[in-house]
Amino acid sequence: MITVLVLNAGSSSLKACLYRLAPEMAATAATPPAPLWQGLLDWGQDPTVARLKVTTADQRYEASLTHPEGGIAGLRDWLKTLLETLTSGSTTLLESLAEITIIGHRVVHGGSRYQAAVRVDGQVKATITEFSEYAPLHNPANLLGMELMADICPQTPQVAVFDTAFHGQLPAVARTYPIPYELTTAGIQRYGFHGISHQYVSERAATLLQRPLAALRLITCHLGNGCSLTAVKGGVSVETTMGFTPTAGVMMGTRCGDIDPGILLYLLRRGKTVEDLDRLVNRQSGLLGISGVSNDLRQILAAIDQGNAQAQLAYDCFIYSLQRGTASLLPALGGLDALVFTAGIGENAAGVRRDVCRGLGWLGIELDSAANEEGKGDRDIALPTAPVRVLVVQTQEDWAIARACIQLL
Numbered sequence: 319m320i321t322v323l324v325l326n327a328g329s330s331s332l333k334a335c336l337y338r339l340a341p342e343m344a345a346t347a348a349t350p351p352a353p354l355w356q357g358l359l360d361w362g363q364d365p366t367v368a369r370l371k372v373t374t375a376d377q378r379y380e381a382s383l384t385h386p387e388g389g390i391a392g393l394r395d396w397l398k399t400l401l402e403t404l405t406s407g408s409t410t411l412l413e414s415l416a417e418i419t420i421i422g423h424r425v426v427h428g429g430s431r432y433q434a435a436v437r438v439d440g441q442v443k444a445t446i447t448e449f450s451e452y453a454p455l456h457n458p459a460n461l462l463g464m465e466l467m468a469d470i471c472p473q474t475p476q477v478a479v480f481d482t483a484f485h486g487q488l489p490a491v492a493r494t495y496p497i498p499y500e501l502t503t504a505g506i507q508r509y510g511f512h513g514i515s516h517q518y519v520s521e522r523a524a525t526l527l528q529r530p531l532a533a534l535r536l537i538t539c540h541l542g543n544g545c546s547l548t549a550v551k552g553g554v555s556v557e558t559t560m561g562f563t564p565t566a567g568v569m570m571g572t573r574c575g576d577i578d579p580g581i582l583l584y585l586l587r588r589g590k591t592v593e594d595l596d597r598l599v600n601r602q603s604g605l606l607g608i609s610g611v612s613n614d615l616r617q618i619l620a621a622i623d624q625g626n627a628q629a630q631l632a633y634d635c636f637i638y639s640l641q642r643g644t645a646s647l648l649p650a651l652g653g654l655d656a657l658v659f660t661a662g663i664g665e666n667a668a669g670v671r672r673d674v675c676r677g678l679g680w681l682g683i684e685l686d687s688a689a690n691e692e693g694k695g696d697r698d699i700a701l702p703t704a705p706v707r708v709l710v711v712q713t714q715e716d717w718a719i720a721r722a723c724i725q726l727l
C-alpha cells in the first residue's frame with residue numbers, strides 16, 4: 319500500500335489529508351478516492367492559540383490548542399498533535415508516522431521554473447524562497463511546512479506541487495506584458511495560478527467526454543473565493559486570466575481582477591499608501607466591494623432576493639466579467655469543445671452557470687436546465703444537440719497532489 323500525506327500550509331491555517339491505496343489503484347483510479355483522514359489547524363490574531371479539527375470516515379474531533387510562544391515553535395507542536403491523531407485514538411490509521419510513504423506539499427509560486435511536481439531538495443527550496451517575494455504570504459508558509467515535516471518524518475521523501483506549474487508552458491504572447499522588456503526578463507510576467515485545479519479538471523473532462531485530452535480545446539473556470547479561467551489546448555495551459563499575481567483577471571469575492579492601472583496611480587497621488595492599495599484590490603473589492611454585503615455568493619444571492627440593488631449589480635458585474643473572461647481566451651484555442659465549471663461557485667451555483675452560458679449562446683453553448691439545476695456530481699449539462707459541451711467537475715486538488723506524488727515514487 320502507498321500512504322500519501324498531503325499538506326497545504328498557509329499563513330493562518332494548515333490543511334492536511336491522508337490517502338492510502340494499492341499502487342495499481344493509484345495509477346488507474348478514474349474517480350478520485352476519498353481521503354481516509356482530514357486535519358485542519360487554524361490560528362488567528364492570537365499566535366499562541368490554534369483550533370484543531372480532524373475528520374475521518376467515522377469520527378469528527380475538535381480541540382483548542384495553546385502554546386506559550388506560538389509562532390514556529392507552536393506550529394511544530396500543533397502539527398505533531400495533529401499528526402498524532404493518525405497513530406492514536408479509536409480509529410488508529412497508522413502504527414507510526416514512518417508508514418507514510420511520501421508527503422506532498424501544495425506550493426503557490428514556483429514561477430515558470432517547474433512544469434510538474436518535483437522532489438523537494440535544496441534547489442527546490444531555493445526556488446520557493448526566490449519566489450517568496452511574489453507570494454509573501456504563501457511561499458514562506460509552504461517552506462516552513464516542508465521543514466517541520468522533515469523534522470517529524472526525517473526519512474520520508476517530500477514533493478512540491480506548484481500552483482503555477484501547469485501554466486509553465488504559456489506561450490510568449492500570453493506570458494509577456496506590454497511593459498519595458500527588461501522588466502519582463504526580470505520576472506514581471508504572467509504566471510497564472512490555480513494550476514493544480516485547472517489541470518485536474520481538464521483531465522477529468524477528457525475522461526467524462528471519453529475523448530483524448532490531446533484533442534480537446536477547453537476553458538476551465540475555477541470559481542471559488544478566488545476565480546480564474548484557463549484555456550487548455552491538448553492538455554496544455556495556453557492562456558489564463560490570473561497574471562503576475564492572483565489579483566488579476568476576472569472579478570472575484572474580494573479581489574478586483576483586471577482594472578485600469580491608472581486607478582492605482584490616481585489613488586497613490588491622492589495619498590493612499592501601498593498597504594491601502596493592497597487591501598483595496600485584494601480584500602475590499604470584487605463581490606464584496608460592489609455589493610457592500612459580502613464576498614460570499616450565497617449572501618449576495620440572499621440580498622438580491624430581498625431587493626438589494628447593489629447586490630444585484632455585483633452579481634451582474636460578476637457574470638459579465640466571467641463572460642468577457644471566457645471570450646478573451648478563445649483566440650488562444652481557435653475554437654471550443656467544452657466549458658468546465660469547478661470550485662465552490664462553479665460546482666454549486668447553478669444560476670451562475672445558467673447566466674454565464676446564457677450570454678455565450680453564440681458560441682454554441684446551450685444548457686440542459688434539468689441537468690444544470692437538478693443533476694449531481696461530475697456531469698455534462700449541455701443539451702445533447704449543442705455543439706459545445708458544458709461540464710461540472712468537482713475539483714480535487716488534494717487528490718491531484720497525492721497522484722503527482724505517487725507518480726514520482
Ligand code: ADP
Binds near residue numbers: 667
Ligand atoms: P476557496 O477559494 O476559498 O476554496 P470555495 O471553492 O469553497 O472557496 O468557494 C467559495 C464560494 O463558493 C463562495 O462564494 C460561496 O458562496 C460559494 N458557494 C459554495 N456553495 C454554494 C452554493 N450552494 N450556492 C452558491 N454559491 C456557493
